[in-house]
Amino acid sequence: MTEPTKWVFAFEEGDGKDKKLLGGKGANLCEMTQIGLNVPPGFVISTEACLAYLDMPDRSLPPGVMDQVHEQMAALERKTGKGFGDPDNPLLVSVRSGSAMSMPGMMDTILNLGLNEDTLQGEIKATGDSRFGYDSYRRFIQLFGKVALGVPDELFDREFEVVKEHAHAKQDVDLSANDLKEISERFLKVVEEHTGKPFPSDPMQQLEIAVKAVFNSWMGKRAVDYRNQFHITPEMANGTAVNVCTMVFGNRGDDSATGVGFTRNPGTGENELYGEYLINAQGEDVVAGIRTPKPLARLSVEMPEMGRQLGELRDKLESHYREVQDFEFTIERGVLYCLQTRNGKMNAAAMVRTSVEMEKQGYITKDQALQRVEPISLEQMLFPRLDPNAKTAPVAEGLPASPGAAAGIAVFDADRAEQLGKDLGQDVILVREETKPEDIHGFFAAKGILTSRGGKTSHAAVVARGMGKPCVAGAEGISVDVTRREAMVGGTTFKEGDLITIDGSNGYVYIGAIPTVDPEFTTELSTLLEWADEASRLEVLANADTPDDARLARKYGANGIGLARTERMFNAVERLPIVIEMIVAETPEQRQEALNELLPLQRKDFRELFEVMAPHPVTIRLLDPPIHEFLPDEHQLERDLADLHVLAQTTRGMTALAGTMGLLHTPENERIAFDDLRHVMDPMMVEEAIAKKTTMLRKVRSLHETNPMLGHRGVRLGISFPEIYKMQIRAILEAGAECVAAGMDVQPQIKVPQVCTKQELLRVKSYVDEIHAEVEAAYGRKVPFKFGTMIEVVRACMRAESLAEEAEFFSFGTNDLTQAVFSFSREDAENKFLPLYNRSHILQDNPFEVLDVKGAGKLMKLAVDWGRATRPDIHVGICGEHGGHPASISFCDEAGLDYVSCSGPRVPVARLAAAHAALAHKAE
Ligand code: PEP
Ligand code: MG
Numbered sequence: 001m002t003e004p005t006k007w008v009f010a011f012e013e014g015d016g017k018d019k020k021l022l023g024g025k026g027a028n029l030c031e032m033t034q035i036g037l038n039v040p041p042g043f044v045i046s047t048e049a050c051l052a053y054l055d056m057p058d059r060s061l062p063p064g065v066m067d068q069v070h071e072q073m074a075a076l077e078r079k080t081g082k083g084f085g086d087p088d089n090p091l092l093v094s095v096r097s098g099s100a101m102s103m104p105g106m107m108d109t110i111l112n113l114g115l116n117e118d119t120l121q122g123e124i125k126a127t128g129d130s131r132f133g134y135d136s137y138r139r140f141i142q143l144f145g146k147v148a149l150g151v152p153d154e155l156f157d158r159e160f161e162v163v164k165e166h167a168h169a170k171q172d173v174d175l176s177a178n179d180l181k182e183i184s185e186r187f188l189k190v191v192e193e194h195t196g197k198p199f200p201s202d203p204m205q206q207l208e209i210a211v212k213a214v215f216n217s218w219m220g221k222r223a224v225d226y227r228n229q230f231h232i233t234p235e236m237a238n239g240t241a242v243n244v245c246t247m248v249f250g251n252r253g254d255d256s257a258t259g260v261g262f263t264r265n266p267g268t269g270e271n272e273l274y275g276e277y278l279i280n281a282q283g284e285d286v287v288a289g290i291r292t293p294k295p296l297a298r299l300s301v302e303m304p305e306m307g308r309q310l311g312e313l314r315d316k317l318e319s320h321y322r323e324v325q326d327f328e329f330t331i332e333r334g335v336l337y338c339l340q341t342r343n344g345k346m347n348a349a350a351m352v353r354t355s356v357e358m359e360k361q362g363y364i365t366k367d368q369a370l371q372r373v374e375p376i377s378l379e380q381m382l383f384p385r386l387d388p389n390a391k392t393a394p395v396a397e398g399l400p401a402s403p404g405a406a407a408g409i410a411v412f413d414a415d416r417a418e419q420l421g422k423d424l425g426q427d428v429i430l431v432r433e434e435t436k437p438e439d440i441h442g443f444f445a446a447k448g449i450l451t452s453r454g455g456k457t458s459h460a461a462v463v464a465r466g467m468g469k470p471c472v473a474g475a476e477g478i479s480v481d482v483t484r485r486e487a488m489v490g491g492t493t494f495k496e497g498d499l500i501t502i503d504g505s506n507g508y509v510y511i512g513a514i515p516t517v518d519p520e521f522t523t524e525l526s527t528l529l530e531w532a533d534e535a536s537r538l539e540v541l542a543n544a545d546t547p548d549d550a551r552l553a554r555k556y557g558a559n560g561i562g563l564a565r566t567e568r569m570f571n572a573v574e575r576l577p578i579v580i581e582m583i584v585a586e587t588p589e590q591r592q593e594a595l596n597e598l599l600p601l602q603r604k605d606f607r608e609l610f611e612v613m614a615p616h617p618v619t620i621r622l623l624d625p626p627i628h629e630f631l632p633d634e635h636q637l638e639r640d641l642a643d644l645h646v647l648a649q650t651t652r653g654m655t656a657l658a659g660t661m662g663l664l665h666t667p668e669n670e671r672i673a674f675d676d677l678r679h680v681m682d683p684m685m686v687e688e689a690i691a692k693k694t695t696m697l698r699k700v701r702s703l704h705e706t707n708p709m710l711g712h713r714g715v716r717l718g719i720s721f722p723e724i725y726k727m728q729i730r731a732i733l734e735a736g737a738e739c740v741a742a743g744m745d746v747q748p749q750i751k752v753p754q755v756c757t758k759q760e761l762l763r764v765k766s767y768v769d770e771i772h773a774e775v776e777a778a779y780g781r782k783v784p785f786k787f788g789t790m791i792e793v794v795r796a797c798m799r800a801e802s803l804a805e806e807a808e809f810f811s812f813g814t815n816d817l818t819q820a821v822f823s824f825s826r827e828d829a830e831n832k833f834l835p836l837y838n839r840s841h842i843l844q845d846n847p848f849e850v851l852d853v854k855g856a857g858k859l860m861k862l863a864v865d866w867g868r869a870t871r872p873d874i875h876v877g878i879c880g881e882h883g884g885h886p887a888s889i890s891f892c893d894e895a896g897l898d899y900v901s902c903s904g905p906r907v908p909v910a911r912l913a914a915a916h917a918a919l920a921h922k923a924e
Helices: 019-034 047-055 065-080 117-127 130-148 153-166 177-195 203-217 221-229 283-288 296-302 304-321 348-360 366-372 375-382 414-423 437-445 459-467 523-535 547-555 566-571 576-584 588-613 634-661 667-672 683-703 715-720 722-741 758-779 794-798 814-822 834-839 853-870 886-894 904-923
Strands: 008-010 042-045 093-099 110-113 240-246 257-262 274-279 325-332 335-343 399-402 405-411 428-432 448-451 471-473 478-481 486-489 492-495 499-503 508-511 539-543 561-565 617-621 747-752 786-791 809-812 875-878 899-903
Touching: 008 019, 008 065, 019 042, 019 047, 019 093, 019 240, 019 335, 042 065, 047 203, 047 240, 065 203, 065 240, 093 203, 110 130, 110 203, 117 130, 130 153, 130 177, 130 203, 153 177, 203 240, 257 296, 257 304, 274 296, 296 304, 304 325, 304 335, 348 366, 348 375, 348 523, 366 523, 366 904, 375 904, 399 459, 405 414, 405 448, 414 428, 414 437, 428 437, 428 478, 428 499, 437 459, 437 566, 448 459, 448 499, 459 471, 459 547, 459 899, 459 904, 471 499, 523 904, 539 547, 539 904, 547 588, 547 904, 561 566, 561 588, 561 899, 566 576, 566 588, 576 588, 576 683, 588 617, 588 722, 617 786, 634 683, 715 722, 715 758, 722 747, 722 758, 747 758, 747 809, 758 786, 786 794, 794 814, 794 853, 809 853, 814 853, 853 875, 853 886, 875 886, 886 904, 899 904
Parallel strands: 405 428, 428 448, 448 471, 539 561, 539 899, 561 617, 617 747, 747 786, 786 809, 809 875, 875 899
Antiparallel strands: 008 042, 042 240, 093 110, 093 240, 257 274, 257 325, 325 335, 399 471, 405 499, 478 486, 486 492, 499 508
């Protein structure tokens, strides 16, 4: 004869690891019981019983289930000394659902099952509190009526309101025992009228109905929708278990209490019992906030023995689960019960601290400590956050382009930002339609940047990330009017000087100043990141353009610079005019003159970067963007010229007038005056300005390109204007030579952007070789360097084998590569159609943020293999924005890259993500 199926498991016998059979909650109750925690006695009816029940044609419980339930109830009676349905000493139970996955879509908990007119009297006798007795009873009838019998809540609520009105009670607490008694009577009638049957008063019948209701809830609409929404498959969770647990009461007098606790402080991670409790109260009182709970530390004073036992409970929980626990407890007449425990949710600082401390206590290994902390969560510890208690509704939403929050006055151009921010020390948010390289001084002066156009790899986003400043980009709901120095959003206008707040971690924009909470780079975080470096295979470098960026990157543990964008160095206010001279030069000689001025400045830039980073490598990318980006905006020039012509007329008139009346300034003149001509009254100077602007306009028009990102940029510029690249190469090698002469160990690396054929590399390499020989001869020193290429166009991937003949390293520029692989414009996709693509699941992720492993990634893998076929030791890495994204870093590890390079403030996230990747791949 085969053994009858075992459907029901006492907490003492269920396998705590078998969540599939017992559900998460049930397994946990079994496990807690078996490790010696004082859990109120109970049992679990398995998920298999649920599935068998759902298959029964007559919807009866499968044979044997109720027999086993009867046995278990008898055992509960023995363990508790109470009787199920015994009016003198009633046993009451709670009934809960619980599947292998936590599913809020399923049934509510039924408490106090077993109450009826008789057992209620037993309860009233036991508590001496008839008001409490009737209150529990009416709650039980309503909850059971609703969840087990399907009676709509409104029917109960209606009766409740009638009684409340008769009693002139403003709040529920004003109702007397008699009122509550009347409510229970009315509720019983509601059930009878709605179901056509009297409310079941037999406790065992109540239990059977409740068990079926829990099982039915598995196929209820809420649960089915929830499983569909979160893709919960039968392999993950199939059927729900039912947990039947003895009720214990924290409201049985001053020797009773209820509370919730964390085994460590979830806000700081401090190793102290944390939580609160209420004496003579039920669990819901703690949550409801009617009475103010006391901190757990106080329990040792009020109930010393219970305080001691709670300390023991905490130690048992941690040493068993080896994880911070969030638990619920009840004390009934001096006996402490643990009702529930689960892994505690904590903020990043607490996760980091507890990881390091639990490793030191021997609870977990270093690898486990690393794996406990989500890399991305470290942002909380690196950037200011909005005070969670002070948030209001945002007025606009853009892309979360650079994390952190900042509040300050809105300012609409970089000069004003500098004036108000740097010179007057005000907190400034630079608000622009989009930013350009010439706005860089505004970035330095601002606390944060907000743009109404552009994506996560736009200029604003990339520069802000490099500097570690918050940025919201592409907030298209905002229309910026630079001339009027104001912006419109919805129906609101904010002007220069008005306070605004941006949150670059979620893209929200707020009117007014919201307080922020400062970040904290703790010693525990340093320790954890050192462990991360030991565990990782990938090196983490930084994208850094200035010595300040480089210093920040070092502080965060970068092992060098993987990308210094030299164009960023051209934007300093004092340099831009020289750069413009270089661009608008009509002859190579004129251009050389401007370059001669730039050479010492660039040499100094590079030397500083080498010094900060020594002995780590510094990879300098030769000029990349289209040069017209450095020139003034065409439309602005046209407007300036129109104003100049008006001014020329006025000036001629005014000068004549001034000559006769000695009058130099008029309000009219002031009105039309602008920047460089504010006080000019000399018609000759105005004519000169007109001539200059006209030339500039002609030049700007001649350099105009329809698709500048695919146009005359990168190495193509270096080949059209070799003197620009030669100046940069000379500056790099001379800076290297100076450092070598000063006894420093430096590793300059020269990287060429936008390469698509070996011929381009050969051309640039010939400049390098020639200049290198000259510099070594001039300095009488050996100057080490490496020569390599960006891989950011599709053809570069396809020709990797050939490029590797010249390149000693590859650096994947996945911003451009993504653009090239998708043929999506980097500047437009993210705020035009990508959100729709993501919402409608045409694309799962934004490929400019999360590396497109299937497309761009596949191409990268091919390029790595082909490159290594030519040059096995070629150093390969990534420097696009994906280099700081954990999932993309995991791909880089798997694809065999040697390094990732990301913005400095992202380095800690990347270090931890690199460790996670290595540990995951090791486990595979
Ligand atoms: C890239 O394309 O990924 C890259 C790093 O270069 P940039 O973003 O400067 O074009
Ligand atoms: Mg690029």
